[in-house]
Amino acid sequence: MKNEVANIQPQPKDTFYVDTFRPQDAEGIVRLFRAVYGEGYPIRLFYDQEAIIAANREGRYISVVARTNAGEVVGVTHLYPSAPNMALYEVGVGLVLKEYRNSGASKAMLSYLFDEFVPRNSNIEELFGESVCNHIIMQKSMELFRHIETAIEVALMPAEAYTTEKSARGRVAALDGFRCYVPKPHKIFMPPVYNGILREIYARLDDEREILLSSGSLPSSRQTSAELTIFDFARLARIAVTRAGYDLAARILEMEEQARAKNVIVFQVWLNLTEPWVGRAAETLRENGYFLGGALPRWFDGDALLMQKTECDPDFDSIILYSDFSKKLLRFIRDDRRV
Structure with missing residues (x-):
């Protein structure tokens, strides 16, 4: 057509x-x-x-x-x-x-x-896009086509991906935006340390959520279910934690070692926001050098929390953002990395 x-x-x-x-x-x-x-x-x-x-x-x-x-x-x-x-x-x-x-x-x-x-x-049922942050062209399209900014992936892509057009000097960040076509209201839990900024994200979302404060410990009788994916060219590892259990820290460390053996320097972990103990899971990651990325609506069908860790120094000053909210989110992420 x-x-x-x-x-x-x-x-x-x-x-x-x-x-x-x-x-x-x-x-x-x-x-x-x-x-x-x-x-x-x-x-x-x-x-x-x-x-x-x-x-x-x-x-x-x-x-x-x-x-x-x-x-x-x-x-x-x-x-x-x-x-x-x-x-x-x-x-x-x-x-x-x-x-x-x-x-x-x-x-x-x-x-x-x-x-x-x-x-x-x-x-x-839902779309998302990763708009690179070495310019604002695609970020303007995000606003035009009603995508809601929910996360920033710092140091996502290597500069080599932009060699031909010479548009980046170092690793490039991406701003994640989502648009809902088929609503799916459901219950999610906010890690206390991120309750404020996540509620600001969800207040802008084009779908409904029942939001509760996360509490409780990781289940002592349940193992973590997680899957590792490595992107060799980007030197990036993504770990999908569909179910966090008592061994979360050990599983993450094990997968990090696998990734480092393949020269990975950027790590991302997706936590399940429908689990009441996701706050404890987030704290476990923060204790191991992770910081906030943002929210990922409908990621596991239910929503996910993006946490990230870099073994390179992100050039925060080179991240170019268009909207006021994305700039506020970046300030929070940068401060969270310093903690």
């Missing part, structure tokens, strides 16, 4: 329209990635035409393209499931050919995605 873009004057010469993926777009997507990133983009799938076609067919990536009337792909963005909850999709891997960056192509693709494609697909 085409979504014709009116009143736009792209440069240098050809008009475009926004459309869902078709197999013949794969070659153009590969060319686009090479034009923007050279050979340096870490997700190698986007340099393989057949892999792009298979990913779209299987639903691992959903590509939306900006295509000229001659069939050239001049922009692309994607939806893909990346969280434990398969009804929560990430919006990302978006790029536009340099000559079309003042054409409205990016805005047109996102408008189609958020306002037409997602409402027609009932399996997608």
Whole structure:
């Protein structure tokens, strides 16, 4: 289905329209990635035409393209499931050919995605995106398309990911924003140390929660259930703790050692906010050098708390933010890291 873009004057010469993926777009997507990133983009799938076609067919990536009337792909963005909850999709891997960056192509693709494609697909209940913080372009789009800022991932991506365009000197942070399409009110628990800032986040959310103060100890009869994922290029480890038990500290330390053996320097842990003892779990992490990242709505279907630790020095002064609330959240995160 085409979504014709009116009143736009792209440069240098050809008009475009926004459309869902078709197999013949794969070659153009590969060319686009090479034009923007050279050979340096870490997700190698986007340099393989057949892999792009298979990913779209299987639903691992959903590509939306900006295509000229001659069939050239001049922009692309994607939806893909990346969280434990398969009804929560990430919006990302978006790029536009340099000559079309003042054409409205990016805005047109996102408008189609958020306002037409997602409402027609009932399996997608919530969206989130990670807007890089070496510029504010995508952060402005976050506000325009009604995404609510809930977390900041400091030092998320290495500068090498931005070598071609020379847009970052050090590791780059990301601002996480969420938009709800299918509400799911549920009960969550606030760690006392983060009660104030988390309530400010939830007061802005486009969904309802019953919020209680966390209390109690980690269950003495229950082991921790956690899964480690390592992103080699980013030197990043993510630990999903679906169930925190008496051995949480030991499990986290064990997984950290596994990650360090693969040169990881940035660690993220997702805690389950539907567990009444999540406050004790957060304190356990803080005792081991972790600090706040923010809230992740619908992450496990129920919400999650993002905690993070860096074994490099985040350049907080280079983090560029657009909204007043995101700046306030960063100040809290920076102070929490100092404690």
